Amino acid sequence: MNNTDPTSFQSILAGVKKLREKKGGEVINENKERPPQAETTTETSKEPVNVINAFNQQRIPINTTSNTDTKDASRKRPFSGNKHGKTVLVNTTQKENPLLNHLKNTNWRYISSTGGNKIYYDYFIRERAVLFLTLTYHKLYADYITRRMHPLSQNENNILIFVVDDKNSEDTLRDITKMCMFNGFTLLVAFNFEQAANYIRYLND
Structure with missing residues (x-):
């Protein structure tokens, strides 16, 4: 139950008003129109949330590095975009x-x-x-993948x-998983070459 007496609060306000008048201070008019202030909003962007998984890595737009974040950009930067659209580039x-x-239909x-x-x-x-x-x-060559990952670890979206x-x-597999985690790679495990080729096709769709 609320036992607050509103009349007592009004009497306090009246007393404050009289004290200000006696001291020549400016009396604040509660009903005085206040100048407009800049509107603020906490509404968040309503853009759709993209699900990130093994086949849908978050893509970083090219050349959007902030001038105040050049240090982080040099540490983690995206590759240049593929100018050939959906053509998969294969190292010789x-x-x-x-x-x-x-690798068919690709x-x-x-x-x-x-x-x-x-x-x-x-x-x-x-x-x-x-x-x-x-x-x-x-x-046969346990250090091979470490050497291959090292130069790519400076970029994002590696697989x-x-x-x-x-x-x-x-x-x-446990060791490979750790390597991927610490070098910024997503691990896709296949059990034959055909399945591995299907991964590439799915990634390119």
Whole structure:
């Protein structure tokens, strides 16, 4: 129950008003029109929220780096956009990869490093740099994927397609998962080359 007596509050206001009049202070008129103030709003943007998952990585627009955030931009920056639309760029080092035999209904072409333009990815798919690795190769050359990830870790939207083509993969998968986490890669695990090719097709759709 509210026991506040409104008349007592009014009497307090009246007393304050009289004190101000005696001291020659300006009496504030409660009904005086106040000058308009800038409107503020807390309404958030109503743009649709994009779900981010293995097949829908958040894409960072090109050349939108703030001048006050150049330090962070140099540490994490997106690749230049693919000028060939939905054409998948394939590093010439992948020519012997059986995956390409299964890459159907997808536009792709080879690209190679030229001059000072060093290509660090195996596949470039709609602003995503993709590396490819098999379990058997990793067991032979454990430091290979670390060297491949290092130059790409400065960018975003990286993906590693890892083909499990051998047994006893649990420990290796655990290590590969840690590498991806600490180097900014999304891990896609396939169990054959056809499935790996389907990942590339899905990413390019």
